[in-house]
Amino acid sequence: MRGVARLAVHPLRQLGRCCSNACIMLKLGGSVITKKREPMTANLKAIKRLAREIATASVEQLIIVHGGGSFGHPLAKQYKIIEGYRDPAQIEGFSKTHQAMLELNKLVVNTLISHNIPAFSVSPSSCVVTKAGRIQTLYDGALTRLLATGFVPVLFGDAVLDSDKGFAVLSGDQLIAALAIMFKAEKIIMGVDVNGLYPADPTTNAQLDLLPHITLKDLKILLNNIEEAKVTDVTGGMLGKISELIPAISAGIKTFIVNASKEDTVYKALEGKKVVGTIIEKE
Amino acid sequence: MRGVARLAVHPLRQLGRCCSNACIMLKLGGSVITKKREPMTANLKAIKRLAREIATASVEQLIIVHGGGSFGHPLAKQYKIIEGYRDPAQIEGFSKTHQAMLELNKLVVNTLISHNIPAFSVSPSSCVVTKAGRIQTLYDGALTRLLATGFVPVLFGDAVLDSDKGFAVLSGDQLIAALAIMFKAEKIIMGVDVNGLYPADPTTNAQLDLLPHITLKDLKILLNNIEEAKVTDVTGGMLGKISELIPAISAGIKTFIVNASKEDTVYKALEGKKVVGTIIEKE
Numbered sequence: 001m002r003g004v005a006r007l008a009v010h011p012l013r014q015l016g017r018c019c020s021n022a023c024i025m026l027k028l029g030g031s032v033i034t035k036k037r038e039p040m041t042a043n044l045k046a047i048k049r050l051a052r053e054i055a056t057a058s059v060e061q062l063i064i065v066h067g068g069g070s071f072g073h074p075l076a077k078q079y080k081i082i083e084g085y086r087d088p089a090q091i092e093g094f095s096k097t098h099q100a101m102l103e104l105n106k107l108v109v110n111t112l113i114s115h116n117i118p119a120f121s122v123s124p125s126s127c128v129v130t131k132a133g134r135i136q137t138l139y140d141g142a143l144t145r146l147l148a149t150g151f152v153p154v155l156f157g158d159a160v161l162d163s164d165k166g167f168a169v170l171s172g173d174q175l176i177a178a179l180a181i182m183f184k185a186e187k188i189i190m191g192v193d194v195n196g197l198y199p200a201d202p203t204t205n206a207q208l209d210l211l212p213h214i215t216l217k218d219l220k221i222l223l224n225n226i227e228e229a230k231v232t233d234v235t236g237g238m239l240g241k242i243s244e245l246i247p248a249i250s251a252g253i254k255t256f257i258v259n260a261s262k263e264d265t266v267y268k269a270l271e272g273k274k275v276v277g278t279i280i281e282k283e
Numbered sequence: 284m285r286g287v288a289r290l291a292v293h294p295l296r297q298l299g300r301c302c303s304n305a306c307i308m309l310k311l312g313g314s315v316i317t318k319k320r321e322p323m324t325a326n327l328k329a330i331k332r333l334a335r336e337i338a339t340a341s342v343e344q345l346i347i348v349h350g351g352g353s354f355g356h357p358l359a360k361q362y363k364i365i366e367g368y369r370d371p372a373q374i375e376g377f378s379k380t381h382q383a384m385l386e387l388n389k390l391v392v393n394t395l396i397s398h399n400i401p402a403f404s405v406s407p408s409s410c411v412v413t414k415a416g417r418i419q420t421l422y423d424g425a426l427t428r429l430l431a432t433g434f435v436p437v438l439f440g441d442a443v444l445d446s447d448k449g450f451a452v453l454s455g456d457q458l459i460a461a462l463a464i465m466f467k468a469e470k471i472i473m474g475v476d477v478n479g480l481y482p483a484d485p486t487t488n489a490q491l492d493l494l495p496h497i498t499l500k501d502l503k504i505l506l507n508n509i510e511e512a513k514v515t516d517v518t519g520g521m522l523g524k525i526s527e528l529i530p531a532i533s534a535g536i537k538t539f540i541v542n543a544s545k546e547d548t549v550y551k552a553l554e555g556k557k558v559v560g561t562i563i564e565k566e
Contacts, residue, residue, distance in 0.1 A: 085432060091401045095434070098404060099392060102385060109382060118374045121381060126409035129424040139422035141412040145444035149368060151378070161428035 022186035023061040023147065024270060026054070027176050030069025030157070031193040032260040033108065039070050040100065042107050050191075050266055051115040057270035061147055063183065064108075064119070064154045065176040071104040072097055072157060076169050081159050082133075085166025094167050097159040098125055105156050112154065120151040124158035124170055132164040135178050147183065155179070173244035180248040188245065188253055189269045191260025196278030197238055213279045216249050242280065255280045305469035306344040306430065307553060309337070310459050313352025313440070314476040315543045316391065322353050323383065325390045333474075333549055334398040340553035344430055346466065347391075347402070347437045348459040354387040355380055355440060359452050364442050365416075368449025377450050380442040381408055388439050395437065403434040407441035407453055415447040418461050430466065438462070456527035463531040471528065471536055472552045474543025479561030480521055496562045499532050525563065538563045 028050060035041040054062070068076070076082065079093020105121050112119035127139040146153045157172035173190075180188050198208045214222075223243055238257070245255050258269045258277035268275040311333060318324040337345070351359070359365065362376020388404050395402035410422040429436045440455035456473075463471050481491045497505075506526055521540070528538050541552045541560035551558040 088433075091433065092396060092399075095392070095396055095401065095403045099389065099396075102389065102404065106382065106385065109378070113375060113378055113382075116375075118378065120378045120408075121385065121406070123404070123406040123409045125403075126406045126425055127422055129428055137422075137424045139410055139420075139424065141420045141422065142409055142444050145412055145446065149444065149449050150371075150374065161425050161432065163428060166432050 023063055023180075023183045024059050025176050025180045025183075025185045025188040026062060026064050026266070026270070027172055027188070027190045027192075028064060028066040028108070028260060029190070029192045030067025030071075030073065030172075032069075032191055033066055034069025034071060034104065036070055039074050040103070041070055042104060044107065044111075046261065047108055047111045048115075049263065050260065051111045051117065053264065053267035054112065054270065055115040055117050057267050059270050061183075062152045062270075063143075063147070063176075063179055063185075064112075064152060065172045065179070066104070066108055066154070066156045067172045068101055068104070068157045071100040072159070075100050076159060081167060082169045084162060084164070084168060090167075094159050098123075101156050101158055105154065109154050112152065118151045119154045120146055122146070122153045122155045124155050124175060125160045128158075128160050128170060128175070130160055130162045130168045130170055133162065133168045133170075135170070135174065136163055138178060138182065140182055143179070143183075171241075171244060173241050177245045177248040180253050181251050185248070185253050188248060188255040189266065190242075190245070190255060190257045191266050191269075192238070192241075192257060193259065193261045194238065195259045195262075195276050196257045197242065197280075210276070211278050213281075216246065216280070216282050219243075219246070219249070219280060245280070249280055249282055252282050306346055306463075306466045307342050308459050308463045308468045308471040309345060309347050309549070309553070310455055310471070310473045310475075311347060311349040311391070311543060312473070312475045313350025313354075313356065313455075315352075315474055316349055317352025317354060317387065319353055322357050323386070324353055325387060327390065327394075329544065330391055330394045331398075332546065333543065334394045334400065336547065336550035337395065337553065338398040338400050340550050342553050344466075345435045345553075346426075346430070346459075346462055346468075347395075347435060348455045348462070349388070349391055349437070349439045350455045351384055351387070351440045354383040355442070358383050359442060364450060365452045367445060367447070367451060373450075377442050380452075381406075384439050384441055388437065391439075392437050395435070401434045402437045403429055405429070405436045405438045407438050407458060408443045411441075411443050411453060411458070413443055413445045413451045413453055416445065416451045416453075418453070418457065419446055421461060421465065423465055426462070426466075454524075454527060456524050460528045460531040463536050464534050468531070468536050471531060471538040472549065473525070473528070473538060473540045474549050474552075475521065475524075475540060476542065476544045477521065478542045478545075478559050479540045480525065480563075493559065494561050496564075499529065499563070499565050502526075502529070502532070502563060528563070532563055532565055535565050 075097040079090045109119045109121045160170040162168035196210045358380040362373045392402045392404045443453040445451035479493045541548045
């Protein structure tokens, strides 16, 4: 907690409006679009609402990455995919994890299409290889053409092949940061199930004030404090997720953490309107 | 028909047994694994039987490519995907074609997994871009690692991005030939719904003798005759499909056309046992 006092906290400010053809990256958290405690169960109501919000917003170029929630995570955990390939029994689990993610992706893409969004499914495991869990190669041919043709590519956290450990889990967070850099994104909108970044876990302490604006330096201080204290992530895991975005933030891409479970938040964030959330930027 | 008399016809001979770690390519025709006249209807009985046959055969390295049948074809036709991007109304159809193919691919992959085959879905549209309908780039990173880890990649004919005409249809036939060359395949087994290549359409003339063995030269003569006569493909479309395999046959990869609708044919072809069919090879 000591590190938090050193944060520069700014008042809420307007999220940057799209003013060029630059791409906006939107993450739809697994905890928003699935029912976390019910295996392989989508939150269809939330997916439909988000599709409506995305359809209403005027965004020229958009890439969507969604998380796994109750689809990918239980299988990835059961078969210890994150530990790499150690046992032939994992082979089936690796494929099943991807199939589960394709199932969730199908629901997201089909809902977006039915709301007249030109969504197109892209499988990360078909175009990414990691090395020790970090993206080593990412084929941009199809994505570049999809964007040029006017599609909204829809990717997801996936079980992927790894050149060091056989296979790995590629989180939607690592993927969205890499894509943001690759396509020189204007901003990243991280749609999660809390209002933004808090100095501690908001689900266990309701009295906390949201951090409306932090810099990369602030973020690194928070992360260092966690590491030095050898404690679990007191922000409820949010800081760990956001640490994946550091390469994109370092490249100057503004990142907004907003509550995608709340009506109109994603719409407003896409439109560059005022919205409750945490802005993280380089300086 | 004149060209047929010039073909060198050999007696049936044993299909080459796998004697190295080289990869075998297996095409499962859309007319075998779907019910052609019923939109979006799989032939689950055939898919299960084929999964059993593949599981029983001892193949070290295998890549499977399946066709679209009643899943991809009606949508691709409805939205004129093959003509390229001409009208924004096609955008939805392009995505829907891919979603339909993913649906069929899911049934194939899940059935293979349930028969203990380490199948893994790979989306061609995520890792291929064509130029005027021909493969321009094909990302091999994930496929190479899948094979090295012991997986059976399962791809399919797909709606893909095209650098010339916006989008295109990538046939499973063009794809399997490119993959066969890329991975120096030992042989290609084309599982179709007829016994092999006939000198005319076997569905309208039951008295025809199968061509058990033809060379690349013979194949080219047949194709030239069709072109010169400006007639439709008298072999019932089979010759047009096989013409996609010429680059692989030219590279020395033996190709076997067999009837995947007949019990045990694919099993025997994978095992290198005697089977009714057409062998096409370079010389």
